[in-house]
Amino acid sequence: MINNCYLSGFSFHVPQQVMTNKDFEKLVDTTDEWITSRTGIHRRHIAANQSCSDLALQASLQALERSGINPRDLTHILLTTFTPDAYVPNAACILMEKLGVRGIPAMDVNAACTGFIYGIELARAICALHPDSMILLTASEVVTSRINLTDRSTAVLFGDGSGACVIAAKPFSNIPSSCYVTDVLLEADGSLGSLLTVNGGGSAHAMKLGQKVDHNFFVQMEGREVFKHAVRSMREISRKILHKNNLTIDDIDLFIPHQANMRIIESLSKKMQIHPDNIFINVQDYGNTSAASIPIALADAWEKGRISKGDLVMLVAFGGGFTWGAVLVQF
Numbered sequence: 001m002i003n004n005c006y007l008s009g010f011s012f013h014v015p016q017q018v019m020t021n022k023d024f025e026k027l028v029d030t031t032d033e034w035i036t037s038r039t040g041i042h043r044r045h046i047a048a049n050q051s052c053s054d055l056a057l058q059a060s061l062q063a064l065e066r067s068g069i070n071p072r073d074l075t076h077i078l079l080t081t082f083t084p085d086a087y088v089p090n091a092a093c094i095l096m097e098k099l100g101v102r103g104i105p106a107m108d109v110n111a112a113c114t115g116f117i118y119g120i121e122l123a124r125a126i127c128a129l130h131p132d133s134m135i136l137l138t139a140s141e142v143v144t145s146r147i148n149l150t151d152r153s154t155a156v157l158f159g160d161g162s163g164a165c166v167i168a169a170k171p172f173s174n175i176p177s178s179c180y181v182t183d184v185l186l187e188a189d190g191s192l193g194s195l196l197t198v199n200g201g202g203s204a205h206a207m208k209l210g211q212k213v214d215h216n217f218f219v220q221m222e223g224r225e226v227f228k229h230a231v232r233s234m235r236e237i238s239r240k241i242l243h244k245n246n247l248t249i250d251d252i253d254l255f256i257p258h259q260a261n262m263r264i265i266e267s268l269s270k271k272m273q274i275h276p277d278n279i280f281i282n283v284q285d286y287g288n289t290s291a292a293s294i295p296i297a298l299a300d301a302w303e304k305g306r307i308s309k310g311d312l313v314m315l316v317a318f319g320g321g322f323t324w325g326a327v328l329v330q331f
């Protein structure tokens with residue numbers, strides 16, 4: 001089956017409020033030195049009163065504008081998140097209402113930090129089924145709504161934000177930020193799910209009326225174990241997608257990994273022998289924004305002029321589940 005799929009109009013949005021490492025020194029037993037040396041993170045943006053769909057709206061409007069697409073031309077809305085506005089209605093339906101769109105499918109996709117990569121593959125499948133599709137793919141997270149600010153082992157790691165693009169089976173003419181999806185690989189391993197969880201409120205941990213919120217309602221992570229799996233899984237899937245496409249790492253003009261921890265990125269790039277000039281890193285400014293991490297990095301790289309026409313770019317992510325995946329895009 002011919003599976004043509006093009007992405008266009010990469011955009012991102014982060015809330016105005018910034019929290020620095022110094023700010024965290026006043027909240028928990030930590031230091032700027034520890035956070036910087038163990039994670040590479042200096043600051044992260046925190047949603048004040050904005051929900052997942054509020055952040056999604058900003059990135060989506062810009063992605064549509066950059067692609068020259070009217071919201072009414074959309075055929076599908078996909079929103080990847082693990083921090084939706086509510087369980088019901090889904091955040092994609094809330095977003096569609098904010099965009100003034102009705103009558104098309106709108107659904108949330110949860111693959112934690114790998115959400116955007118999973119979303120690209122879903123969009124590719126929709127394009128194969130419906131060649132006239134015009135899909136909005138947005139990743140949006142208010143991770144801080146599920147962070148226990150008194151838990152120093154997780155509080156300092158995450159930030160809020162959103163990223164979006166428009167996806168179609170046909171090329172976007174005259175849109176510079178447009179690229180062809182060469183290949184996508186997705187994997188997951190549910191046996192490792194307990195290493196990174198937000199259990200509270202799920203049907204296996206159902207709420208009872210009047211029950212107090214406890215630590216189960218917030219991100220809990222076996223950091224060191226997750227670190228090892230993140231490096232191993234992203235390295236393996238990168239190798240697989242390169243091999244499948246008869247490529248080597250030297251063919252990749254820009255490598256954009258999930259932005260969770262500078263040390264994960266450094267370890268991955270060392271093992272894969274990627275030249276530092278060919279890696280995009282912005283974890284220092286945004287922290288780990290989960291599903292929004294990849295589209296924020298992609299749009300940021302584009303805006304900073306790190307991607308040129310003809311470039312082959314690899315996106316690779318890893319997250320809770322565990323889920324992980326890689327995408328090759330040709331500009």
Ligand code: UT7
Binds near residue numbers: 038152226260
């Ligand atoms: O997006 C999904 C994927 N997520 C990730 O990829 C995150 C993966 N994990 C990591 O990035 C790292 O494991 C962390 C940044 C979470 C932790 O770094 P680490 O080097 O693995 O530290 P650790 O968990 O082994 O903790 C070392 C020490 C501990 O103290 P003791 O037991 O040695 O006395 C922690 O209690 O650092 C302590 N610690 C802190 N100290 C100051 C943990 N958090 C903090 C903190 N400030 N914020």
